[in-house]
Amino acid sequence: DGGITQSPKYLFRKEGQNVTLSCEQNLNHDAMYWYRQDPGQGLRLIYYSQIVNDFQKGDIAEGYSVSREKKESFPLTVTSAQKNPTAFYLCASIAGNTIYFGEGSWLTVV
């Protein structure tokens, strides 16, 4: 079945470390997105990519980096520059008017 796979589901990061969250889709969608969700809050856009080898900053890109070397993959790196990274991260892809979400990744700083 087609869909979006995020991994890992749960991740713990020590302060000062970079970590990478994986997002893979087999829907053949051009556009992919990363959102961050804090408890009791809506989703805030980190980065998005509308085509391979191109991506744009969203509203809260500081401390994050992405790459889009393949159509099906859009990994998100949470760098040590992100001072408050503990959150729920959601990856999504859009085709036309339809948006598909992954199941999310929980990142906790320890």
Place this chain on the structure above:
Amino acid sequence: KQEVTQIPAALSVPEGENLVLNCSFTDSAIYNLQWFRQDPGKGLTSLLLIQSSQREQTSGRLNASLDKSSGRSTLYIAASQPGDSATYLCAVMGYSTLTFGKGTMLLVSP
């Protein structure tokens, strides 16, 4: 910059009640508006999508309306059930991004 506001932030009702969730947005230049459901610790499930040219959409006990000129949408849930308990998110699709509200947390008690 598009801003999306949802009222109320939380709602608790007894089973069987009809209820209305509200969503407002600041920029009426949208392609569509979507309502999502999110269960705790999970990704998002699309409930209803209303194109900018449409006034409403219905699915089962759910009815969503859109008044683009006034920047408002409502989600009506008929005969609420405990299984409806979740967070409901409203999102508007602009040129390249999807902007979310903070959500309404709904609790339906038996």
